[in-house]
Amino acid sequence: MDFIRSIMIAASGLRAQSGRMRVISENIANADSTSRQPGGDPYKRQIPTFRTTFDRELGAKTIELGRILNDQASFRTRYEPGHPAADADGYVKLPNVNTLVEVTDLQQAQRSYQANLNVVSATRAMITKTIDILKA
Numbered sequence: 001m002d003f004i005r006s007i008m009i010a011a012s013g014l015r016a017q018s019g020r021m022r023v024i025s026e027n028i029a030n031a032d033s034t035s036r037q038p039g040g041d042p043y044k045r046q047i048p049t050f051r052t053t054f055d056r057e058l059g060a061k062t063i064e065l066g067r068i069l070n071d072q073a074s075f076r077t078r079y080e081p082g083h084p085a086a087d088a089d090g091y092v093k094l095p096n097v098n099t100l101v102e103v104t105d106l107q108q109a110q111r112s113y114q115a116n117l118n119v120v121s122a123t124r125a126m127i128t129k130t131i132d133i134l135k136a
Contacts, residue, residue: 011120042075042093045073050065052064
């Protein structure tokens with residue numbers, strides 16, 4: 001049962017990091033989005049959160065993707081008077097997304113995902129070895 005518990009705990013990490021990567025991908029995809037209305041607000045960067053829960057069936061804590069929050073940082077602006085989203089002064093609001101930060105967060109999420117995947121692979125190998133020993 002401990003083998004299955006290990007796999008299920010790692011699987012919760014895989015799901016959480018997969019959700020985190022989805023949110024980061026949305027941020028990167030919308031890094032240059034502007035409002036459709038003059039002077040309107042563009043896309044707001046999303047921040048994934050995590051929460052731990054106690055799984056009674058497993059008898060262990062697992063992690064899951066929590067609420068997705070809006071980043072409260074101010075928008076960037078660029079002077080571009082001919083742009084359809086420009087305000088009366090000619091400035092266009094751009095999303096508060098820094099692609100360098102997003103790529104760094106994405107790499108961290110990928111590493112965490114890979115670590116959880118390694119736990120699943122190692123546990124699976126131990127199960128296989130145990131079965132081989134029992135067969136002998």
